[in-house]
Amino acid sequence: METPLSTDRLVIRDWTPADAEAAFAIYGAEDVTHWLTPAMDRVGDIGAMRAVLQAWQEAQPNLPPPRGRWAIERKEDGAVIGGLGIRLLPPFEEDLELSWQLAPGVWGKGYASEAATALIEWAFTQDTEELFAVARPNNTRAIAVAKRLGMNWVGETDKYYNLRLQVYRIRHTDIIG
Numbered sequence: 820m821e822t823p824l825s826t827d828r829l830v831i832r833d834w835t836p837a838d839a840e841a842a843f844a845i846y847g848a849e850d851v852t853h854w855l856t857p858a859m860d861r862v863g864d865i866g867a868m869r870a871v872l873q874a875w876q877e878a879q880p881n882l883p884p885p886r887g888r889w890a891i892e893r894k895e896d897g898a899v900i901g902g903l904g905i906r907l908l909p910p911f912e913e914d915l916e917l918s919w920q921l922a923p924g925v926w927g928k929g930y931a932s933e934a935a936t937a938l939i940e941w942a943f944t945q946d947t948e949e950l951f952a953v954a955r956p957n958n959t960r961a962i963a964v965a966k967r968l969g970m971n972w973v974g975e976t977d978k979y980y981n982l983r984l985q986v987y988r989i990r991h992t993d994i995i996g
Contacts, residue, residue, distance in 0.1 A: 820833075820884070820885075820887065820889070820941060824937045824938065824941055825894075825937075826933050826934065826936075826937050827933070828893060828894055828895070828930070828933060829891055829892065829893060829894060829930060829933055829934050829937070830891075830892040830894060831889045831890070831891055831892075831903060831934055831937055831938060832889060832890055832892060833876065833879060833887075833889060833890070834872045834875050834876055834879075834888060834889065834890045834902070835872065835876060835890075836869050836872050836873050836876065838872055838890055838899050839865050839866075839868045839869040839872055840865055840868075841890075841898065841899035841900070841922075842862075842868050842871070842872055842890070842899065842902070843862060843864070843865050843868040844922045844924075845900075845901060845902060845920050845921065845922045846861070846862045846868060846871070846902075846920070847861055847862045847863070847864075847868065848861070848922065848923055849861055850923045851920050851921075851922075851923065854954075854955060854958045854960075854961060855918075855920070875888045884942075884945040885905050885915070885938075885941065885942035885945040885947050886905050886906055886907070886915070887904070887905060888902060888903070888904045888906075889902065889903045889904070889938070890902055891903060891919075891921070891930065891934045893925075893930075900921055900922050900925045900930060901919065901920055901921035901922060901925070901930060901931065901934065902919070902920045902921075903917075903918065903919050903920075903934055903935060903938050904916075904917070904918045904919075905917055905918075905938070905942060905950065906918075908951060908953070908979050909979060909980065910978070910979075914949075914951050915942075915947060915949070915950050915951065916950070916951050916952065916953060916979075917935060917938065917939065917942075917950045917951065917952050917989075918952065919931045919934065919935050919961075919964065926960065931964045932964055932967045932968060935964065935968055936968060939968065939989060939994070940994070943991045943994060947991065948990060948991050949988055949989065949990040949991065950970075950988070950989050951973075951986060951987065951988050952964075952965045952968075952970055952986075952987045952988075953979050953980075953984040953985065953986055953987075954984060954985045954987070955982065955983075955984060955985070956975065956983060956984070956985055958985075962985060962987075965987040966987075968989060969989055969993055969994070970987035970988060970989045971987060971988055971989070971993070972985065972986070972987055973986040973987060973988050974986055
């Protein structure tokens with residue numbers, strides 16, 4: 820993404836190592852990492868989080884759009900409250916997965932839907948025809964966000980990450996008509 824995306828309340832931008840404390844509040848929280856696919860161990864400390872962010876930042880320029888990882892920053896106070904990603908789903912690396920993670924303290928305020936909608940709209944300007952979201956069957960929050968995004972339930976599979984997952988999809992044609 821050449822310039823940050825902006826919504827009414829949020830800015831979606833590249834991660835920087837300076838975001839380590841805010842990112843640790845997300846990826847260091849068991850309430851968040853418990854639901855991630857693939858299963859991700861909770862980041863243990865701010866130093867480890869800084870290393871993860873540096874790796875993401877270094878990888879970003881080499882990923883073909885719309886793939887990447889971005890920070891979600893709240894406009895009103897500049898706080899980083901979450902992250903977004905688009906990456907290839909295993910094992911065949913054909914399907915693009917949209918993911919979102921927010922700090923537990925900001926759940927329920929519509930930030931995930933707002934940020935993910937902006938990212939979906941941008942992704943569909945990058946020669947992308949469809950995006951998928953996967954969620955563990957009892958992750959009711961993620962499933963609710965997928966539905967609010969206009970994603971359609973495709974089914975349940977264990978094809979991705981060797982986990983039993985609910986699969987949702989949105990196509991470019993779902994948005995433009």
